[in-house]
Amino acid sequence: MTDTPDVTQLLRQVSDGDEDALARLIPVVYRELRSLARAQRRKGTSDTLNTTAIVHEAYERLVRSSVDYASRNHFFHVAARVMRGVIIDNARKYLTDKRGSGQRPLPLDEAIVVPDDPPERLVALDDALTELEALSPRQAQIVELRYFVGLTIPETAEVMDLSEASVKRDWTAARAWLHKSITGTA
Amino acid sequence: MNPADRYALIASLFSEAAELNPTDRERWLQARSSDASILEEVRQMLEAHDQTESGLLDHPIFDRSATSDDASLDDPMLDRTIGPWRIVGVLGEGGMGIVYAAERNDGLFERTVALKLLRPGSDARGLARRLESERKILGRLEHEGIARLYDGGVSDGLPYLAIELVDGDAITTWADNNRLDTTARVRLFLQVCDAVAYAHRSLVVHRDIKPSNIMVTRTSNGAPLAKLLDFGIAKVLEDDDASGLTRVASGALTPSYAAPEQFRGEPVTTATDVYSLGVVLYELLTGKRPYELGQLTASQRERVVEETVPSTPEEAAAPGRARQVAPDLSLICLRALAKEPERRYASADALAEDLRNYLDGLPVRARPDSVAYRTSRFVRRHRIAVAVASVVLLLSAFYAFQITAERNRAREAASEAREAADRAEAVAGFLEQILRAPNSRWYNESEATGPDTPIRAVLAEAAARVDRDFADRPDLRADLHHILGDTYVSLGLTEEARVHHLTVIRLRDSLYTRPHPKIAEALYYGGWYLADGDYLKSVEILETAVDMQRQRNEGNNFPFMIQTLSNAYMLFGRFAEADSILHEAVRFVEDEFIPGHDGFRYRDAISAGLAQDLVKANVALGRIDEARRWLAYSDSTVGLLPREKRYVMVWQRLQCASARVSLAELRFEQSEREALECLGVESSKTASRPFPGSLIANVEYPGQMEEVLVELYDAWGRPDSADVYREAAAAFVARNDSLQSRDRDRDLRSRNRGR
Numbered sequence: 023m024t025d026t027p028d029v030t031q032l033l034r035q036v037s038d039g040d041e042d043a044l045a046r047l048i049p050v051v052y053r054e055l056r057s058l059a060r061a062q063r064r065k066g067t068s069d070t071l072n073t074t075a076i077v078h079e080a081y082e083r084l085v086r087s088s089v090d091y092a093s094r095n096h097f098f099h100v101a102a103r104v105m106r107g108v109i110i111d112n113a114r115k116y117l118t119d120k121r122g123s124g125q126r127p128l129p130l131d132e133a134i135v136v137p138d139d140p141p142e143r144l145v146a147l148d149d150a151l152t153e154l155e156a157l158s159p160r161q162a163q164i165v166e167l168r169y170f171v172g173l174t175i176p177e178t179a180e181v182m183d184l185s186e187a188s189v190k191r192d193w194t195a196a197r198a199w200l201h202k203s204i205t206g207t208a
Numbered sequence: 209m210n211p212a213d214r215y216a217l218i219a220s221l222f223s224e225a226a227e228l229n230p231t232d233r234e235r236w237l238q239a240r241s242s243d244a245s246i247l248e249e250v251r252q253m254l255e256a257h258d259q260t261e262s263g264l265l266d267h268p269i270f271d272r273s274a275t276s277d278d279a280s281l282d283d284p285m286l287d288r289t290i291g292p293w294r295i296v297g298v299l300g301e302g303g304m305g306i307v308y309a310a311e312r313n314d315g316l317f318e319r320t321v322a323l324k325l326l327r328p329g330s331d332a333r334g335l336a337r338r339l340e341s342e343r344k345i346l347g348r349l350e351h352e353g354i355a356r357l358y359d360g361g362v363s364d365g366l367p368y369l370a371i372e373l374v375d376g377d378a379i380t381t382w383a384d385n386n387r388l389d390t391t392a393r394v395r396l397f398l399q400v401c402d403a404v405a406y407a408h409r410s411l412v413v414h415r416d417i418k419p420s421n422i423m424v425t426r427t428s429n430g431a432p433l434a435k436l437l438d439f440g441i442a443k444v445l446e447d448d449d450a451s452g453l454t455r456v457a458s459g460a461l462t463p464s465y466a467a468p469e470q471f472r473g474e475p476v477t478t479a480t481d482v483y484s485l486g487v488v489l490y491e492l493l494t495g496k497r498p499y500e501l502g503q504l505t506a507s508q509r510e511r512v513v514e515e516t517v518p519s520t521p522e523e524a525a526a527p528g529r530a531r532q533v534a535p536d537l538s539l540i541c542l543r544a545l546a547k548e549p550e551r552r553y554a555s556a557d558a559l560a561e562d563l564r565n566y567l568d569g570l571p572v573r574a575r576p577d578s579v580a581y582r583t584s585r586f587v588r589r590h591r592i593a594v595a596v597a598s599v600v601l602l603l604s605a606f607y608a609f610q611i612t613a614e615r616n617r618a619r620e621a622a623s624e625a626r627e628a629a630d631r632a633e634a635v636a637g638f639l640e641q642i643l644r645a646p647n648s649r650w651y652n653e654s655e656a657t658g659p660d661t662p663i664r665a666v667l668a669e670a671a672a673r674v675d676r677d678f679a680d681r682p683d684l685r686a687d688l689h690h691i692l693g694d695t696y697v698s699l700g701l702t703e704e705a706r707v708h709h710l711t712v713i714r715l716r717d718s719l720y721t722r723p724h725p726k727i728a729e730a731l732y733y734g735g736w737y738l739a740d741g742d743y744l745k746s747v748e749i750l751e752t753a754v755d756m757q758r759q760r761n762e763g764n765n766f767p768f769m770i771q772t773l774s775n776a777y778m779l780f781g782r783f784a785e786a787d788s789i790l791h792e793a794v795r796f797v798e799d800e801f802i803p804g805h806d807g808f809r810y811r812d813a814i815s816a817g818l819a820q821d822l823v824k825a826n827v828a829l830g831r832i833d834e835a836r837r838w839l840a841y842s843d844s845t846v847g848l849l850p851r852e853k854r855y856v857m858v859w860q861r862l863q864c865a866s867a868r869v870s871l872a873e874l875r876f877e878q879s880e881r882e883a884l885e886c887l888g889v890e891s892s893k894t895a896s897r898p899f900p901g902s903l904i905a906n907v908e909y910p911g912q913m914e915e916v917l918v919e920l921y922d923a924w925g926r927p928d929s930a931d932v933y934r935e936a937a938a939a940f941v942a943r944n945d946s947l948q949s950r951d952r953d954r955d956l957r958s959r960n961r962g963r
Contacts (some may be wrong), residue, residue, distance in 0.1 A: 072270070073269075109269060143264075144269075147265075156212070157211055157212050158212065158215055158219065165265070168265075170268070170269055171268070172268035172270060173268075176420060179420070180420060183462060184464075184497075185380060185419070185464075185496070186378060186380060186381050186420075187381075187491075187495050192219075197257075197265045198253035198254070199218075199222075200264065201265070202253050204264065205256065206252070
């Protein structure tokens, strides 16, 4: 991985609001998460993923020296984004392919696990989450970390540096709002 | 309203309504908003919220609980043996490594621990150093409020720590789950303070105090017990920090709980932990944090923490909520959160102390920007001229007090108000001139000639100016001469004081008619000079002053005058008279002084001292039961005093009084022990709250100790031991300032002995 940019440095730039750094960081995190997911799939008997472990491990591997808390927060944010992107892309592709060929597609990549949730619902959730992002970026991030990375409330509080009480409050509200939006438009 | 604000309102209405009973929600919502579209959206969210079987977002997309068995099976560490421990599960994963649950493997006894390991393959050198540092630190800490270290070492090249497994919840979560009220929250938090204070006494600063590092569990009898975890970035204060731990720590800090100095990368002290404790307390009390930093960039966070002032907890606790935060509690919290470390409580102990004051309904010491604080800031700013300035400040402090007193009185009469204003203005002008003098004349000299010269020079300058500048104001002239005389005495320059004190008496006698408190004060301070070497006459003058004060009592001098007079009586063996007037003084203090006045335990310190003199008098009169009653009185009063340096002497005098009673009962060994405890032995049984040795070591103990020891060893038949203290005891009497003059006291003493 000699061509890997300095993730620590990129994270610092991201945490100070550098959009370019974010664009360079995402593919790095994506490659790492994918290779870890592959490794986990090869090794395990399960047909699901321990996403939390993967993200933690990616962090350990990519961020060699200690970074400040804001950077760590951004790493998890980026990782959650990547997870969401991969899963939702796959769901959308499935829906498109289904319409086209009427066949359930095989995952293109052995790293990708098909979630239990029906793809229609995942896509609806993704749309609602994008809407929520415009209203409350914080609530949207909490949903990403909880749902796509699988962090618990205390872990989310830790990563986002929020109190558990506010994470719980935001999470409950976000979930109710997303649910309302999805069922309302369905 | 923009969409984000609108949504924020909807979300907050939803959150509060969701906590209500479903039947009450509609009425509550109607009262809160009249916007139909907003209310409709909240209603829909509540409806979605109530559908328990919605299935949406109930689990993470890849459910960890469904995979955890597999994941554990995958984990290469499972079932491995590390030292005497066998890994049985994964507890958590963090930045530093993995924490496993592990059981004892050698069959010696059953115990499950949290086994902290570095993640295999990670760049381990720095982390291994941190693990080693944590092991060393935990090794020196043993406290029920700190998760204890069971074992630590290196196994197959893997460093590990086995730490007490605390099965509980973070303190904030625990408090919410158990619906603790404010008082119960404060009590729980006090346990944390005690654990942190213990660490501080062991010279360990935690540096990462936050709710997730404070787990609450229940003891076997059901009581809650808070335990402090994770000393991973803690620091031993005496270390020179060659290990570079500070740098690691500044990266690992948790912004919401980190003190401003941690952001700046400045050295941490116990006050740094006090700040973090303040954030935890804030969160416990209000459910919020002083600053919401979650979404900010690193530099924004730093600016917010450094520059903005948080809402007081009193305001932050949502109005109408069940939990409210009292103003005193709010002040305590803000004091702990002060941006400058020196304005916070110096240690977790001091914070705990004030919280206990709050719980006991006593006045708290947290008060924003006290006069003392402002004065200390002033002195710090003018460090160069501090020797000069201190004298001037002494003068101005006195006049600030006088001006306040005048102002109060001025409310009663307009003419007096004008008078007070004139007076304040005149004094302010005088002070200004003295204050400016060092800038021109003595500034250079003071560096050249050392710190003592300017003080005397300022006093001499003031003395020279007083009569000239206030030629037409004899009342002010007298007041200023009084300050000058008193300042000279406190500098030990008793002869220089003479002319000023005599001038005060002369001026006031011509200004006022006896009996008058101003004359009483003048006689109290200047009587010795007036008696001019005649001891009996000086006692008579003191009696006149006390009597005058008794007839027209104003100000706070009375108990001090009585204490001085009673000491004189006792030197002459007139114990019954001493007993009688001391009674009067204790009654006076109890009736007239405000308890805990102004945040200081002024009244308690004074009445404790008077009671100690009563012990002495009654022992001499052979009334041991009475002496014992006064000892108990003094003991309980001393128990109220904060463990601060300025009160150490009161506690030491209590020890001496106690030693006197024991001596009277011929319990020599106990008496000796009690007296010697003045020197800083901590195991006092006398005072309900002994002062820590670290404080005592810095205070000059009272000469009474030597006095008692001489009497004790003489009575015990150990004259050699008595001789050790005899000289020092004489020196004590000589330096006893209660009669203001060394010479008089020494002579009084010898005259008394000669009888």
